[in-house]
Amino acid sequence: MxxxxxxxxxxxxxxxxxxxxxxxxxxxxxxxxxxxxxxxxxxxxxxxxxxxxxxxxxxxxxxxxxxxxxxxxxxxxxxxxxxxxxxxxxxxxxxxxxxxxxxxxxxxxxxxxxxxxxxxxxxxxxQTSQENGIFCYGQQIKLDATKRTVTNNNEQVLLSSAEFDLLWLLAKNVGTIIKREELHQQIFRLPYDGIDRSIDLRISRIRKKLNDDPKEPKIIKTVRNVGYLLAL
CATH class of the missing domain: 3.40.50.2300 (Response regulator)
Structure with missing residues (x-):
């Protein structure tokens, strides 16, 4: 390439x-x-x-x-x-x-x-942008894959490219647990070594930007020793 x-x-x-x-x-x-x-x-x-x-x-x-x-x-x-x-x-x-x-x-x-x-x-x-996908989380959060934008209560949320990819991947599988290994492979196209914290750090950053309480998150939930899911 x-x-x-x-x-x-x-x-x-x-x-x-x-x-x-x-x-x-x-x-x-x-x-x-x-x-x-x-x-x-x-x-x-x-x-x-x-x-x-x-x-x-x-x-x-x-x-x-x-x-x-x-x-x-x-x-x-x-x-x-x-x-x-x-x-x-x-x-x-x-x-x-x-x-x-x-x-x-x-x-x-x-x-x-x-x-x-x-x-x-x-x-x-x-390829994702060409799908013209829009995902809405209740009345609050909206993801637009074409424009690659996220809004929270109609206010734009500035995510990095990788942060958007991660949130969009969770959104496409809403309610489903996605293993950390799979998230890492999908985002970085590299095998997960069991040590890298990049996914965890990005989840933390996304939560902060979405005002999702890290102690009791309601939007992105952690499944201990497994992965993450976007809650229904």
């Missing part, structure tokens, strides 16, 4: 960006590199990337701030990189809208696998 896909790589490690850029280019991608957080919006508008690879630690504007700023208007995938191993960085990155997360040092072939996974997910998004 490549060809006609643009990747915007934002990292101040010049040696790493050259290595990754060369590897991705050899696999058919068009790559543009930035080594700082300035002019990112201009680069997105000009280059129109399908995937953004964003380093957490950047001179000037940090990666979390950039992610938060671009997420509302950027519908492609954002993969965050960091040299730090603290879980709080992953949690924060996902909360501000990152779709995927990799710790440095990252092997180019592993990064390529994650990029392809995100592109497959984007392809699924387009």
């Amino acid at each position: 490549a060809g006609n896909y643009n990747v915007l790589l934002i990292d101040d490690d010049i040696e790493l960006t050259e290595l990754i850029s060369a590897y991705l280019s050899s696999n058919g991608f068009t790559v543009k590199c930035l080594h700082h957080g300035e002019n990112v919006l201009e680069a997105i508008e000009e280059f129109r990337p399908d995937v953004i690879i964003l380093d957490l630690m950047l001179p000037g504007i940090d990666g979390l701030t950039i992610c938060k700023n671009i997420r509302p208007d950027f519908n492609g995938a954002i993969i965050m990189l960091t040299a730090l191993g603290d879980d709080i960085d992953e949690v924060t990155g996902l909360e501000v809208g990152a779709d995927d997360y990799l710790a440095k040092p990252v092997k180019p072939r592993v990064l390529l696998a994650h990029i392809r996974s995100q592109l497959r997910r984007q392809s699924t998004i387009q």
